[in-house]
Each structure stands twice: as structure tokens, then as C-alpha cells.
Amino acid sequence: MPDETPDTSSGGPEAAESPLIGSLRAAVAAAPGDVPLRLHLAELLLDAGHGDAAVVEAAFALSHAPGDAQARALMARAMGGPAPASPAQQSAAPVQQPSAPVQPPAPPVRQGGRFDWAAAEQEVGDVVPPRFIAKPEAKEAPLTVDGSGDAGDASAYDVDAPDAPGSVRVADVGGMQEVKDRLEAAFLAPMRNPELSRLYGKSLRGGLLLYGPPGCGKTFIARAVAGELGANFISVSISDVLDMWVGNSERNMHEVFETARRQAPCVVFLDELDALGAKRSRTQHNGMRNTVNQLLTELDGVGDVNDGVFVLAATNVPWDVDIALRRPGRLDRTLLVLPPDAPARDAILRYHLRERPIESVDVGKLVKATDGFSGADLAHVCESAAESALLDSARTGTIRMINTKDLLGAAKAIRPSTEPWFAAARNVAMFANEGGTYDELLAYLKKARKL
Incomplete structure (x- = not known):
């Protein structure tokens, strides 16, 4: 595809150009691949005070000759960098004689039919930053017999402190006042007042299931709840738990909750709960059934072992979550997170x-x-x-x-991505609303005239 020279014949400061610049523009248009000619035009533009136009011309030259020293120097000057010394300044500067002749670096060439990438990298190393940050080599811990690492290390799971950079509060959630009111009444107020909770016999633990269409901020709300409670935060996904070795998935699930208990107060966020806690009646694999059983055991706890551990879960398909996870004492409160108002x-x-x-x-x-x-x-x-x-x-x-x-x-x-979800949720709310589980969703569908 032929190169195109930007048209600056009308408008802007480039309108008043000298005849010489105009002639050079015509010459460059006739020979767009002539790098020296384009660099001469860029230098004249820069001397005339047309820095933006000079940047464009230098960029075209660099696209044809990335290693051209004159093009790189012109680009640096046009972008506000230090200008190279003039010949007079160079002659006036003291010259230090090297003890040995200095050879210029060899340009990148093809050696043995292959391009010398190492030489090319050395030539542009001062201009182009490295693509990847080199990490210091660390001695890997030996693996266990089953091929896994040491699951007993609490650092295996990232725990975000409440005062960590990027932490958010409920006030940082834009709009969605109804969601905030529900959070305050059903979850935050009891947890924020531990003395009142003990007075009324309310356990200092809890579970809340967030559900709704994808992309509506369920994870953000979970982080805001953790920030509001001043609690640590652990986000758990299916890749953090499931393992190919028998028994490891259950052990990983146990270690997640053990880490949360050691870091209490702590919010454990179970993302995509329908994958971690799918209905066991539909699960044929014993490993998945055992993982759900382990999750139920961890949610129950023994005595007050889960005090200070608050469990939040999110799913797009709550009707695929095992019913035992939603019984009282586990994820017994639900919150519908709708598209933003x-x-x-x-x-x-x-x-x-x-x-x-x-x-x-x-x-x-x-x-x-x-x-x-x-x-x-x-x-x-x-x-x-x-x-x-x-x-x-x-x-x-x-x-x-x-x-x-x-x-x-x-x-x-752009078509709203929530429409397919509401199409599926409408059938569930109308025909599978056992015990009024989806009354809130049904009320929204009626209000929005989606029924």
C-alpha cells in the first residue's frame, strides 16, 4: 500500500509555508520512499517552527529506516528532547583522545541467512524499552509426589488488605442506591456493629449471594463490602480450587478457608459459584461432588471457627447452584445486581x-x-x-x-449483553420460582415490561 503524506495545505499554522518547503512537499509526494528527502523536509519544518509536521515526517522516515540516526535525532528534537550539538559546538568542545581506537557497533546484518536479532536489539536498546521485565531467578520448591506444591502455605492465596492501594468502599459504587440499601440492611449493619450483634445473638459471620446479568459489577460490589467492613479480601475462582489429583480440590478448598480464618476479619469472595457449587444431582464426576461437599462443610464450620469470616459469592445462573448452599446459615441472603441505573x-x-x-x-x-x-x-x-x-x-x-x-x-x-440473560431468567422467574426465591427478579421484569 503506497504511503500517504499528510495534507497540510489548508488550516493550522502550517498554512504559511515557504516556497522551498512547498517544493519539497511536492517532491516527497512524488517519491514517498526517499528517506533523505523526507528528512530534509522535516528539518526545514522544524527550523520554521512547525514541530507537529516535523514529527509526522520523521515518523514516516523511521517507518522506512528504523535505525537511521538522523531520523531518530530529528524525532527527538521535534518531540522536545535535547537537540544534537552543532558542528561549531562540537569543534569547540574539548576532545579526549581514547587510549585505543573505538570501533562503532556493527549494524544488524544477516549472518548465515538469518537476521542478527542480538545486534539489532543492541542498536535500538537506548530507544525502544524492553518488552518484558526480567524477573530474578528463584529456586523452585520441590514438588510433592502427586505433582502439586505445598498447599499448606498461606501465601499461596493472595490476601488483599483493607488499606491496600485500589481498595474501594460502598460510596465508590456509582448510583445503584437500592443495592446499597439492601447491603446495609441485610449485611453491613449487623457486621459493622459486633457488640449489637452479640447482644441480639447474631453470629459474627455471614454469607451473601450476588446474582444477576454478567458485567454489572458483582465483583466490584464484593470488594466494596470488604472495604466497608475494614476486612481482608480473598478472591477465589475455579482455577484456584480444582485440581487433577484426587483429594487436592477438597484440600485447596479447605486451605482457602483456613487462610481466611487466620486473616480474620476477612471476606472470601467465591466467583462463578455455579462452577464451584454446581447442583450435585447434575454432577456425574465424584471429584466435583466432593468439592461441593467440602464447600458445604467449610461454610458450616464447627462452633465459632468461622467468626470474622464473611462469605460473598457471585453467579450469573443462581438456578444452577446446589440448593444446599442456600439454606439458612450458609449463603442464606441473596442480592439481585441489575444493570446500572x-x-x-x-x-x-x-x-x-x-x-x-x-x-x-x-x-x-x-x-x-x-x-x-x-x-x-x-x-x-x-x-x-x-x-x-x-x-x-x-x-x-x-x-x-x-x-x-x-x-x-x-x-x-452495540447490543446490550444483558438481553440474553433476561430471556433465560424470565422463564425461571415465571415457572421455577419455588418459595419466592426470585420474587425480586420477577418484580423487576414486570416493572421493566420484560414479561
Whole structure:
């Protein structure tokens, strides 16, 4: 595909150019691959005060000749870096005679039919940062007979402290006031007041099941609960527990709760509970059945062994979770986490646009256009709008800001990911609502006219 030289014939400070620069532009357009000619144009542009145009020309030259020293020097000057010394300055500077002749580094060449990557890396090492951070070599611990490591080490599971960087509180959750009120009444108030809990005979432990469509912030809410309680936080997924060796999955599940008991007060977050605690009646594999049994045992505890351990779980399909996990004393409270409401969408959109180049964005209009979108959908809208503006900037060579049109176009092109979930949940709420388990979901579907 032929190279395209950015058109700066109209608008901007480049409009008033000297005839020499205009002639060089015409010559570069006729021979876009001529690196010396393009570098000469870049140097004239830089001397004339057209730094942005010089950056563009130097970048085109570097794309054809990445190792060209003159192109790299021009790019550094145009980007505000130190300018190379002039010949007069070089002649005035004291010259130190080396004790031995210094040979310049050999350029990367093909040796034996292969490209010398080591030489190329040395040449651009001062310009291009390393792709990966080298880690110090550590002596690996010996494996056990079954091929696993030592599961008894508490450091095997990451425990986030309540004052760790990135910790959040319930107040950091944008909007969703109904969810916050339910959390306060059913979970936070009793746990935040241990003396009152003991007075009324309330155990200092608890379990809460968060369910709803994917991408609506269940994990974020779980972290906010941990921050609100001033508790440590352990996030557990299926990969942290399941193991190919017989008995290891149960041992891993036990060690998760042992770590939480040692770090109490601690919130244990079981992500994708339908995988960790699937209905045993539908499970054919004995290993999975035993893992669910172990989870039930850990939730029960013995005496007050689980005091200070609060269990939160999240799932998109609560109807696939084993019924024994939801009996009183285990995950006996449920909270429906719905797509973000208007205030929450406003906060989420502003968060994802905060570090992007935007202009004249009507957030209120965008909030109305994204009704029913999940938090993940809103992030996708911002990402798609940024891609559109970036592509236009690459085609024209001029930076263009993200505007309302980009965001509304992205919102119109994206289908809310919550729709398939509500289609499945509607059947469960209408025909499998034993004991009123899904009354809250049923009320929302009626209110939203999704029945």
C-alpha cells in the first residue's frame, strides 16, 4: 500500500509555508520512499517552527529506516528532547583522545541467512524499552509426589488488605442506591456493629449471594463490602480450587478457608459459584461432588471457627447452584445486581472517558441511549468510540477529539449483553420460582415490561 503524506495545505499554522518547503512537499509526494528527502523536509519544518509536521515526517522516515540516526535525532528534537550539538559546538568542545581506537557497533546484518536479532536489539536498546521485565531467578520448591506444591502455605492465596492501594468502599459504587440499601440492611449493619450483634445473638459471620446479568459489577460490589467492613479480601475462582489429583480440590478448598480464618476479619469472595457449587444431582464426576461437599462443610464450620469470616459469592445462573448452599446459615441472603441505573451509568461513562481526548460530549444524552447496558457494555461503548476517532486521526494525520456523535454511534451499534440473560431468567422467574426465591427478579421484569 503506497504511503500517504499528510495534507497540510489548508488550516493550522502550517498554512504559511515557504516556497522551498512547498517544493519539497511536492517532491516527497512524488517519491514517498526517499528517506533523505523526507528528512530534509522535516528539518526545514522544524527550523520554521512547525514541530507537529516535523514529527509526522520523521515518523514516516523511521517507518522506512528504523535505525537511521538522523531520523531518530530529528524525532527527538521535534518531540522536545535535547537537540544534537552543532558542528561549531562540537569543534569547540574539548576532545579526549581514547587510549585505543573505538570501533562503532556493527549494524544488524544477516549472518548465515538469518537476521542478527542480538545486534539489532543492541542498536535500538537506548530507544525502544524492553518488552518484558526480567524477573530474578528463584529456586523452585520441590514438588510433592502427586505433582502439586505445598498447599499448606498461606501465601499461596493472595490476601488483599483493607488499606491496600485500589481498595474501594460502598460510596465508590456509582448510583445503584437500592443495592446499597439492601447491603446495609441485610449485611453491613449487623457486621459493622459486633457488640449489637452479640447482644441480639447474631453470629459474627455471614454469607451473601450476588446474582444477576454478567458485567454489572458483582465483583466490584464484593470488594466494596470488604472495604466497608475494614476486612481482608480473598478472591477465589475455579482455577484456584480444582485440581487433577484426587483429594487436592477438597484440600485447596479447605486451605482457602483456613487462610481466611487466620486473616480474620476477612471476606472470601467465591466467583462463578455455579462452577464451584454446581447442583450435585447434575454432577456425574465424584471429584466435583466432593468439592461441593467440602464447600458445604467449610461454610458450616464447627462452633465459632468461622467468626470474622464473611462469605460473598457471585453467579450469573443462581438456578444452577446446589440448593444446599442456600439454606439458612450458609449463603442464606441473596442480592439481585441489575444493570446500572442512570446515575450509575453517568458515573461509569465519566470514569471511562476521564483520560481520553473528548470535546462537547453530552453525557446526559448518552445515558439515555444506553438504558439496559451493563457496566462492561458501557466500557465497550467508550472503547469503540475511541477506536473510531483514532482511525479518523490516522487517516487524516490530524488529531480528532472523541465527540457525542462517536459515542452515540457506538451505543447504537452495540447490543446490550444483558438481553440474553433476561430471556433465560424470565422463564425461571415465571415457572421455577419455588418459595419466592426470585420474587425480586420477577418484580423487576414486570416493572421493566420484560414479561
